[in-house]
Every structure is written in C-alpha cells, then in structure tokens.
Amino acid sequence: MGLIEDHDAQFMLLAGFLIGIGLVITTVMLNSIMFEGNMAIESVTENSKYDMVNLMQITTDEIRSAYRNATEKGGTVPNTTKNFTKQVNNFSATLPKIYSMYGGGARISYENWTNKGFANFTENGMPGGKDNWTLVEGVNASSVTVFNVSINLTGSIFKIEARNSADSFVWSIEFNNSNYNVTNVTNASNYTIGTFISGSQYNLTSHPFDFNYLSSPVSIHIINGKNAFGKYKIQGLANNRNFTRERDYVLNTSVAISTTKVKANISMPVSVPW
Amino acid sequence: MFDDKAQLHTLEGVAAASIMLIVIIYAIDATSMTPLTASTSNVHVEAELQSMGRDIFNILDYAEPGYRSKLKSDIVAWTWNPKEYIWSGSNYTEKGTTNVTGNLTNITELFNATLIRQGTAHNLDFIFLYPDPDNKTYPVKIKVIFNGDPSNNAVIVSRKIVLQDSDNVNTDSTIKDIDPSSNFYNIVDIKLTLWRM
Numbered sequence: 191m192g193l194i195e196d197h198d199a200q201f202m203l204l205a206g207f208l209i210g211i212g213l214v215i216t217t218v219m220l221n222s223i224m225f226e227g228n229m230a231i232e233s234v235t236e237n238s239k240y241d242m243v244n245l246m247q248i249t250t251d252e253i254r255s256a257y258r259n260a261t262e263k264g265g266t267v268p269n270t271t272k273n274f275t276k277q278v279n280n281f282s283a284t285l286p287k288i289y290s291m292y293g294g295g296a297r298i299s300y301e302n303w304t305n306k307g308f309a310n311f312t313e314n315g316m317p318g319g320k321d322n323w324t325l326v327e328g329v330n331a332s333s334v335t336v337f338n339v340s341i342n343l344t345g346s347i348f349k350i351e352a353r354n355s356a357d358s359f360v361w362s363i364e365f366n367n368s369n370y371n372v373t374n375v376t377n378a379s380n381y382t383i384g385t386f387i388s389g390s391q392y393n394l395t396s397h398p399f400d401f402n403y404l405s406s407p408v409s410i411h412i413i414n415g416k417n418a419f420g421k422y423k424i425q426g427l428a429n430n431r432n433f434t435r436e437r438d439y440v441l442n443t444s445v446a447i448s449t450t451k452v453k454a455n456i457s458m459p460v461s462v463p464w
Numbered sequence: 465m466f467d468d469k470a471q472l473h474t475l476e477g478v479a480a481a482s483i484m485l486i487v488i489i490y491a492i493d494a495t496s497m498t499p500l501t502a503s504t505s506n507v508h509v510e511a512e513l514q515s516m517g518r519d520i521f522n523i524l525d526y527a528e529p530g531y532r533s534k535l536k537s538d539i540v541a542w543t544w545n546p547k548e549y550i551w552s553g554s555n556y557t558e559k560g561t562t563n564v565t566g567n568l569t570n571i572t573e574l575f576n577a578t579l580i581r582q583g584t585a586h587n588l589d590f591i592f593l594y595p596d597p598d599n600k601t602y603p604v605k606i607k608v609i610f611n612g613d614p615s616n617n618a619v620i621v622s623r624k625i626v627l628q629d630s631d632n633v634n635t636d637s638t639i640k641d642i643d644p645s646s647n648f649y650n651i652v653d654i655k656l657t658l659w660r661m
Contacts, residue, residue: 197468204475240518240621248626252648252654255628259647277646282627284601284642287593288624288651291603434530464529 201429238452241294245285247443249298251459252281253443257462260436271302294435294449299461303439308340311348311422315440315461321416324409325350326428327437331404334426337394341365343386345417350394352401352408361404363394365418372399387418402426510619513584513658516658517621518575520656532631534570536624537650539590540631542567543637548610556609568608575609585611585661592639593651601642602605605655618659626651 198262260274282298290294313320331352340349343365351362364371365386382398392402410424423436437463446455525534532540549556549565549572556565556572565572571588579586588609591600613640627633627649641649 197472200472204472204479207479208475208482211479214486215482221635244622244624248624252626255626255630255647259628261628273646276646277643280643280646280648284648287601287603288591291591291605291653322634334661363608395605431528431529433528434495434616436529449579 192379213395214412215409238449241325241449242454242456245296245298245447246456246458249300249443249445253278253300253441253460254462254464256281257441260366261357261463267304271304273351274302276410292347292449294447295296296448297446298443299446300443301441303441304463306439306441308342308420309437309440310416311341311412311460313412314459315437315452316459317416320413322411322413324416325409325410325422328407328422328429329410329433330406330430331402331408332406334395334402334424336423336425337401338391338424339394339422340391340420341386341418342387342388343367343418345414347414349413351411352404353411354405357409360408361401363392363399372403374400376405382433390449391421395462434464437461438463508599508605509660510617511661513619514586516578517619517624517656517658518580520578521621521623521654524570524574525625533625534574535654536627536631537591538568538570539625539639539654540633540637542590543634543636544606544608548607550609551611559610569625572609579658585613585614587611587657588655589655590639590654592650593642594638595640595642603660606638612657614657618657620655620657622627622653624651624653 228289239371246304255279260270271463285296349364354360362373370386406429421438425434440459470619524535525533547558591605629647
C-alpha cells in the first residue's frame, strides 16, 4: 500500500511553519525598534548635555575674566568695555575651531555694561531672583578685610544680617529710604542710626558698622534682596580658606551649540566679576 | 498547469533558508557578546565608563571663586615632552624610559586612584589651537597618555578650559598665546578615552 500524497496537508504545515518564523522575526525586529526608539538622546554616548554645560562654564569663566581684566585698573566705561569686548570677541571667534574638531559648532552672544544698571541683591542678581538668601557661611568675621556695599533702594527695607553657628541673629544693618540701622546683639548698646545716601559705598568693616568685631564663625544673609540693587564685595577667611564674593552687574549672555543630534540655544545671566 | 510539488519545493526552500538565516544571526549574536563588543547589550558598560570619566573631570575642574582648579593647574604647568606617558605598573613613565612623569600630578594622581585601580584602560589627549607663521590658528592634538588603541566600545569624555594671560602659563609650554592683544590665551580641550580591557 503506497503513501497517500496529501498536498493540502503539506501546504498547511509549511504555511504554519512559515507564519511561526515570520512572527519570530517580526518580534525580534519590533524589540530592536522599540529599544532604539526609546533610547533617550543623552543616555548613552551622546555628549550634548555635558558639552552644553561645559560651554556655559567656559563662557562664564571667560566673561568674568574679561570683566576683571578690563576693570581692575579702573578707567572710563567706554575704555573698559572696549577691552572687555575685544577679549570676549577673540574668545568667541576661537570657540568654533575647537568645536569643529567634533563636527559641531558653538557660538556665544553677550552684552557689556554700558547703560546697564547694577545687579539686584537677589541670589542670581535678577529682579525675579530669590529674595532671602545666604551670601557666605563659616566666615571668620575678624578676618574680613573688605566688606563694601553700594545700595540703591527700590522698596521700603533692605537688610544684611549675620547669624552665628546656632543660626541665631548677631548683627544686622537695615536700610530704609532715610536711615540705616546697625544692630549688634553681642553689644546691646551698639545700636546706630545714620542717614542713608542712595548709591554711596558703605565699608561695613569700619565704625560704626564694626562687622569684624563679631565672634566667629558667622553666616551672612541677604534679606529682601528684591528691594535693592547695587554692588557688593566681601573678602576674608571662611572655614579657614580665603574667599571672595563680589558682584557688580549681571550680564545677559547666550550660548548656542549644535551637534549632529542636538541644537540648543541657552540664555544665562553671568554675574561679574565673580 | 498547476504543479503542487513545485510549489511545495519552493516553500520548503524558503523555510529552510529562513531557518538557516535565523541560526546564523543567533550564532553571530551569541558568540560576539564579549565585553569589548560594541552593541546594544553593553550599553550599560559604556554609560558607566562615561559617568566615571565625567566624574573625574568634575572633581578635577572644580574651583571656588578666586581659586584655580586642579585641572587648570596641571595644564598651566604642563610642558610637552615629545614622548607619551604610559602606565608602567607602578607609575606613569615616559614611553621607553623609566622617567616618571614630572607634571600633570593632579591628573595622574586621580587616574591612579580610579582608572588604574579598576583596570580601565585610558588615553589622554590635549587639543588646543596653535598659531602658524601667518598668524592663523589651527587645532592640534597631542597624545599625553597613551595605553594603546582603544577597542570599539571605548567612550570619549572631554572637558574644555580657557587659559588667560593672567594664569601665567609655563613659558616652555607647547600651548601658545594665540591672542597677544588681549588677556585671552588659548582654549584647551582635554580628551579622555576610556575602555574596558
């Protein structure tokens, strides 16, 4: 008895087999597509975010350096801004050559301080910045050699205060539209009222402010920073290390970076000189 | 003429080819999955190396206002000996000699504490702009630490720093002042290549 040749059954078996293989292939391909499709652009070997941060950092460094270099010897605003512009322009022209090594591009734009007001006393120097903030901590008050502020009021009260390591208030100077009041809790009799002159520079290490007679260490806080704009500079020892905090202006700057995968334009305020 | 046998043979051929294809793909994938293979399966290895490289640069390039970062201190003091540094097993030495590297102390100290201890191979290159006699500048790359050609799963991390005239760059340095008319000196791109051995 010979074999029964049933071609229909063979067709069905083969078709089922091929459909099975097709499903396996489709699943594998879908898996690959979903994996690749869901890879975050910055998650693996794409360095764009890191490069952006680095570009922002070197631009900030350069603008601050150019400002310090241009202004440290004094001079008129047109002359200092001319030196500043020259240095930052040269930096800006050089930048693309380094980035071109990676097939990308970088560009910066910036402003100088001609016709620009001083920074606000907020944390980032912008009008909408944080109102109450800590300028520096762990300060050895007797080591402070420079503590100058120039203040213009836009609100009713602006205050700088010092707190000890237990976060208790020990010293403050409060400015209002007509007076400044100095309070020192370690010496209750030391309470001074003077006439406030808008835009004048006050040396807070000198009498009657006497900041550096405080017991150390202290942290310095700005209160109601939105109510004032101007300049500050403080130098001394904090946690046994030299420190400098200084701000004159906040210069609006933007950096742009382009790579094969990402194009970004970021605006950032740069506080100068530090 | 309707020939069932021919159709069956064709379909069987297609099925056999598909099976062979799947077997080949599976065999290639299975045998090539080594730590050195560049594939989606070792993405985490690359990500880990990249994080480590970034951390190294973050540590080296941190500075408070008024201070110079360790990375910048090394670059400012660096002088190029036309020989690369290699890891000798106990120190970074000049290639072909036993002379221990005399500069880049901050960089090599951290590399020794991290990359060397973990057995991560690494190369370090400096890229900066060099002035030609026509006062035009072009980028040059110098191999500073060279431990061989990287594998195909190597990752590159780089950090750029800006040098100023006021940084007092070593007078013997290969990095030249490309802008004598202002305080701007040069831009240096420090490129770290990492891969698993």
